[in-house]
Amino acid sequence: MAGDDLPALALRLLERQPPPGPMIAPELLVPGTLPDLVDALGRPETPAHPALLASLVLKYAHAYVHPERLGEDVSLADLTELAGRFVRRRGGSALLAGQHALRRFLLHHGFALQMLLDLPKTVHLLTALLAANPDVSGRFLGLDCGAGTGILLLGTYLLARRHGVAAPTLMGVEVQPQVAARADALLSSLGVGRVRQADATRPETYAALPEGPVACLANETLPSAGRRLYKEPFPAISAALFAALGPRLSRTVFLPEAVWASDRPGREWLRLAPENAFAGDAGGHAKPLRLAFMRDVELAGQRVPVERVGEGLAWLVAEPWREALCRRW
Ligand SMILES: C[S@@+](CC[C@H](N)C(=O)[O-])C[C@H]1O[C@@H](n2cnc3c(N)ncnc32)[C@H](O)[C@@H]1O
Known part of the structure; x- marks a missing residue:
């Protein structure tokens, strides 16, 4: 020594x-x-x-x-x-x-x-994304909130291409400057799209987007199984998205399609889905959403406990x- x-x-x-x-x-x-x-x-x-x-x-x-x-x-x-x-x-x-x-x-x-x-897990998410049936009647606008490495934006690009869209308009939002810059450089050089450094929980982040409906939206800023929702920004990002883009999200395909959360003993459940702006549907008496515990996601029409995503692909x-x-x- x-x-x-x-x-x-x-x-x-x-x-x-x-x-x-x-x-x-x-x-x-x-x-x-x-x-x-x-x-x-x-x-x-x-x-x-x-x-x-x-x-x-x-x-x-x-x-x-x-x-x-x-x-x-x-x-x-x-x-x-x-x-x-x-x-x-x-x-x-x-x-x-x-x-x-x-x-x-x-x-x-x-x-x-x-x-x-x-x-x-990443392959399970990409498989679910590629199983979606997006509306490709107009300009294909895709968003990835909390883009990280940008892999889901690449998945969105593949979805658009597989549905005959030659040049989709794709934008990722990532709060960490170095992560955003890296993903932006890689996705730009692949001709896929851009990643901006911004806070996806702020409605003004979406002000500069091109007009028109959003065809596909990925938001995978979720806590792991059994942790409280507020540990990650999914509820805050969903609130900002629906405040900023509301009607432009009416025909959007989402990844995940829905999120299930419950109280600690699993007696009261909430389904966070596009029809309730991913805010749950428990009415005015429920405890604050951010206190609920993360349980399941819906991917390609299947409800899966979040810890079992990717299980069949080990x-x-x-x-x-x-x-x-x-x-x-
Ligand atoms: C679960 S990771 C997403 C990973 C990404 N989908 C991938 O597969 O590479 C969440 C990402 O969201 C980013 N993030 C967290 N809060 C954010 C916010 N308020 N606005 C934008 N990005 C945020 C984190 O920095 C992290 O890169």
């Missing part, structure tokens, strides 16, 4: 080795660059099967961290190395030893990237990696 300084030793206590082997079975990884996969999935004749969506998500995560390699068909070894840097979001991993700039970057973006790399992640990577709410 002689010569080892205390900060370095303390940091090592926080570190974990990444799990062994590739993070996804090699036969599941679809070859091609990220733009190739976006192009393929934008065509309605390409089945949006889970392995293809998982490959898209992994390559998107890699391009988010290494935008200079956007045009490369990134190898499974490199994707696994990227995933290995997330085995512990705050501590980092031994793979980051000595890489101070990259460690700082990953710490800053870690929350959004950790959500993205939960492949089963096979997308190699077994030793599951516990480390599957950390979205």
Whole structure:
């Protein structure tokens, strides 16, 4: 131990080795660059099967961290190395030893990237989004509130393309400046849309949007199972959205389609859905919505407890990696 300084030793206590082997079975990884996969999935004749969506998500995560390699068909070894840097979001991993700039970057973006790399849940969300039937009769305007890495805006782009819209107008809103800038740069270079740094809980955030109805709206700023709704801004964002855009949301497809919350013992339930501006429908006597506990979401017409989103897709992640990577709410 002689010569080892205390900060370095303390940091090592926080570190974990990444799990062994590739993070996804090699036969599941679809070859091609990220733009190739976006192009393929934008065509309605390409089945949006889970392995293809998982490959898209992994390559998107890699391009988010290494935008200079956007045009490369990134190898499974490199994707696994990227995933290995997330085995512990705050501590980092031994793979980051000595890489101070990259460690700082990953710490800053870690929350959004950790959500993205939960492949089963992210793929479940994308699958639900692509199952939607949006109104494409006018200009296709899509919004993603709390855009994070912007993956759901990419999903909205694919939805529009698969429904014959060549150039949808897509806007993400993200409050963290560095996360917004990163997502904006990547989605702009893919020709998908823009991400603005703004607070989605403020109605004025929506003042500069192009006119017309909103075709698709993603708002995934939800707390994890059993936590109170106020822990995340979903109710406040929904209130601002409906105050600002009201009638422009009458034919919108939403992700999630609805949210279920209850009191602690599960005796009183609320369904937060477009018809009640995602504010619940318990009438004037109910306790404040923000005190309710997060329970279920509706995705592609199915009501699913939030902790079970992605459950049937665990096979997308190699077994030793599951516990480390599957950390979205
Ligand atoms: C659950 S994550 C969404 C992840 C994103 N859908 C993805 O898959 O990458 C929530 C995101 O909302 C952002 N956020 C939280 N409060 C916000 C607000 N008031 N306005 C805009 N974004 C907000 C957070 O910074 C975070 O990136």
